Amino acid sequence: MRATLLALATASFSLFAFSTASAQAVANGTFETWATRSMVEVPQSWTTVDEVFKGSFGILYSTVTTSKDASSHAGSFAAKMESKTDNFASALLGGPVPGGVVLGRVTPEEALDILDNQEVGSAGGLPFTTRAANLQFYYKLTGANATADSAYALVSLTRTVNGNSQTIAAGAVRLLPAAAYTLSNVPLQYRSSLTPDSIHIGFISGVAATRTVGTTLFVDDVVMTGVVAATKNxxxxxxxxxxxxxxxxxxxxxxxxxxxxxxxxxxxxxxxxxxxxxxxxxxxxxxxxxxxxxxxxxxxxxxxxxxxxxxxxxxxxxxxx
CATH class of the missing domain: 2.60.40.3080 (Immunoglobulin-like)
Incomplete structure (x- = not known):
């Protein structure tokens, strides 16, 4: 099933390129700016699950799992990600399509890797050169089966060395249900003393093998905080x-x-x-x-x-x- 999805997607999906202390800004981390690409509305500087499917399958994919929402933590909008059934994609995925956003532009294979492995270091990414200590954001998570659906926040800092991408630091947190906006902090675990050149961030409403329609994740005000020295003092x-x-x-x-x-x-x-x-x-x-x-x-x-x-x-x- 995964191979079928990738084969279909690769035939029609084309890549696009993005030409970015204490708190360090993440591109459009407030989700205030949205644009229309592949016939769906998406947050600028981010890719949504819908954009991946719509850009690959056109009218066969008709669901909107990620949208801008006025119930924000601050400002006008937050990103709302809801697991939904799609007549086409649900059959390929074996269940509801999760809502999700990834920083940068993402291929279908990268999107599926996030679902399979809860690792975002090889997906999308934008320039970033700070050895940040944490990913910080506000979120709400609702739905009768939200805990079992396993919503995740993922972050990775990478650097290209001799043509190969090397993970400098990474972190991941499985989010617990929260009816009101809650501050969450994902500490980065460093694997290298090098300075990163890229940042990768992803949020997804559910990565469980069996997901439930209606699990909804809201995310707003995404920043990186703190600085980690190359060597401990x-x-x-x-x-x-x-x-x-x-x-x-x-x-x-x-x-x-x-x-x-x-x-x-x-x-x-x-x-x-x-x-x-x-x-x-x-x-x-x-x-x-x-x-x-x-x-x-x-x-x-x-x-x-x-x-x-x-x-x-x-x-x-x-x-x-």
Whole structure:
């Protein structure tokens, strides 16, 4: 079935090329600007699942799974991605067509690879040269079977070396249902000390083998945040003490007597799915010997703390057993 889809798509699909601190802009990350391509409306600088199918199969594909929506987090529009049945494509995919957007222009094979592997590093992409720490965005996810449908946010930074694309960093988060706009953070895991030359981002309403009609993902205000140094600063790493860890009751403390601005820096804490569960502004230097960090009431599991120190980001894993 996959081979049939690719053979049909390749025969009719042609590629187009796109001629882009703290927060680093993503091209049209606010989804305010839309254009018509392949007879469907799409966010500028992004490709939708509909555009891939429509550009490949023309009138055989008649469904709109991705659209601009006025129920935005900020500004006028958000991207709305809804899993729907299409008379033509659903038979090829073996179920509903998920809504999805990918930064840059995407081929049918790349789109199917995202569904199969939840990896976006070889799909689309636009110029980007910052070693960013996180992908950050606001989203809503609704639908009776949204959890099982497995909506995903995907990000990858790459660089072409000797004609071959090399992954510099990547991250992915399976999104949990959220009735109201929720801030999500996807930390990037670095595999190389090189500087990237491209960024790849994708959002999709469901990658499960069996998807459900009606699962709907809204995404808005997509940015990259933080900067990761090519090599870790061992003095900075050694300056922070975190205790107790694990913490059975969710109460932790941060200490950095030698560098007071580290333990007292602003921070963000995310859970294993990328949900931001706590944020805090900088505190007085007097707390550098034992700043309280409060996670009481949260479920047991692993959490990620990221401190925005004057010397760069510093991360620690927090465990509530």
């Amino acid at each position: 061992p003095v900075l790493e050694a300056s922070l003490t975190l205790y107790p860890n694990p913490s059975p009751n969710g109460e932790f403390r941060l200490a950095s007597p030698s560098k007071p601005a580290v333990a007292t820096a602003p921070y963000t804490i995310t859970d294993a799915t990328g949900h931001v569960v706590r944020t805090a502004e900088a505190t007085p230097a007097s707390l550098a010997n034992g700043r309280p960090l409060e996670l009481r009431g949260l479920p047991a599991g692993m959490y990620m703390l990221q401190l925005s120190t004057p010397e760069g980001p510093l991360t620690r894993k927090l465990l509530i057993p």
